[in-house]
Amino acid sequence: MNKMIELTIDGISVSVPEGSTVLEAARAAHINIPTLCYLKDVQQIGACRLCLVEIEKQRGLCAACVMPAADGMVVRTNTEKLRKQRRINLELLLASHNRECTSCVRSGSCELQALCNEYGVKEYPYDGAKKETLYDELSPSVVRDNSKCINCRRCVAACNNVQEIGAIGVSKRGFKTQIGPIYGRTLAATSCVNCGQCIVACPVGALHEKENISDVWDAINDPDKYVVVQPAPAVRASIGEEFGLPMGVAQTGKLAAALRRLGFNRVFDTNFGADLTIVEEGTELINRLKDKNAVLPMITSCSPGWISYCEKFYPEFIPNLSSCKSPHEMEGAMVKSYFAEKMGIDPSTIVVVSVMPCTAKKYEAARPELASNGMKDVDYVITVRELARMIKQAGIDFAKLPDESFDSMLGESSGAADIFGATGGVMEAALRSVYEILTGKTLEKVDFTEVRGTTGVKEATIDLDGTKINVAVAHGTANAKKVLEAVKRGEKDYAFIEIMCCPGGCVTGGGQPIVSSKDFQYIDLKTIRAKALYSEDAGKAVRKSHENPEIKAIYAEYLGEAGGHKAHELLHTTYSAKEKYYV
């Protein structure tokens, strides 16, 4: 426990642990100091000069985000001098900013716009030269528009410090400073894994997903197309936030209702695909455990950002990857085969739309490997943010919708599927089924709490009725790196590893609703969104994937054996090593 220190902020006495910054101390006293470059746990560099405060006996103004609080310190945060200085700093930022707020995707969630409103910025006294602009829309996942970039470097910190990928950096200097990949390249030609953590870190509209809204509307409006939609597990955990509903509460029923009202012909659920993944992946794990020559540890393959990371940074681990397609790709493959056959629909007229918490899924859907019978398994991927925009465009009052269910055949799911969206969830879901399939016994306690939570790397030893296996869970590519390096050095002997690309898993994926840096101060986003999924799981009668009645039906009627010939043809895929940079 750190020693406590006392300081005075705006006349209020505040007590905080030693090592806190003035910004943290102010927030503990419910005083908001404006910030732009600061992002809790991601970056504090004192660059934007918005968090300036006056401190007695200190010369000049201090950046609160990097100023350590000290005993007896007297701080003022809201003097006229500070308001004026902050307004000038905002006006300077606006001088070379592309101010097309009305058509900006971040209008309403832009932190620069909000601060300009708060500080009463009404004119642009420093208008002058604009910096060189770069617009990159060649990546399948992420669009970068440097005309809106304010050089805060939050994306650089997310990419480099949090994910340790470093596709985005800072180049040149002074007025010519540019944020982006080397040589002004497109992100598509770099080490970028499409995770979109840069997007959720960006305070303005300089980064956003590659939009597919009009593609989806076109498909819905086309009378010759049969349009099927499926939302990922993590979508239900966050969609409510876009409509002012409380955080941490799953909106599964309203989500199904909203999708139906948007005009999709069938509203299925990626949760079904998640259950299917567990049966296939669990079977694969059991087979690898039984085969002395098989490659272990087996590593999960649900997260396309992780797959890209593996292909670009650790190709030597490709043989360890489960050959299973990810849940929405499995769901898509089943829609265009099993469902189409059963309904007598020509699969070439079917359009599968996935709603994902993820930008890498856009890249994944375009992978040539992910097609069956010459048709893409999934046609379009939209993020949670894009779905929210569509719901708003359709005039649907989401918060007032009744709770509805997903359509049957490929819409039912177990609780194990819900938790796929949180770090440790795929592991837990797999263990529930692997235990029962391998031992033939009923699992007494389905909760594997040791793999839950937001610790970067989680480890557990699981007793499969006498056979003990070591497992590990890593989320965020920096943590993935730690686990893979430990395996490479021979320090760890795992049988099974779950890796999700984004810190926290899909609940905090790059396609999730934007949370302002101000709100980040007060909430533990990873935990609160995961809570929504764990309550969904706990509330379900069926909590093991292999017990989902629709899963049982699809194997009995169509797929035959798990891991069998037909399953392999439709539900499994391949990977290949890729260059980070082509010279």
Place this chain on the structure above:
Amino acid sequence: MALTTEQIAEKTKALKEFIAEHKDMPGPLMPIMQYAQESFGYLSLENQLLIAESLGIPVTEVYGVATFYAQFSLQPKGDNVISVCQGTACYVKGGAAVLAEVEKELGITSNQTTADGKFTIQDTRCLGCCGLAPVMTINEDVYGKLTPAMVKDILAKY
């Protein structure tokens, strides 16, 4: 000067050795980049990737440093590097007109290399000999108290 394949192989080997010797010292990036710049005349993408990979840092960091400091170049330089000082003293004494004349004579602008690979004009601030203003250097040679009229004859020597 364009390097031959053999020269590149030899220099790359030497760069790798230099990296191996220096990678564990504090702040190895700058000296390694300076070595590569000196040896190859510029920092190629290949060498930036090699340095990044060897030091376990992203190439964006190497590129960021390379574009931050004027001493590094991303393009191969010509056989003769011309620096026409535009520092305060030289500027006041007509350095801009000298630079304009050099650019006109060679048909390139600052930070470009002539098509024949003979000359590169480098952006330059103070060279540290303001008493000779306006000044330019070509490689290690210093020319002071210049007028635009002197430029043609000087360039002809190279």
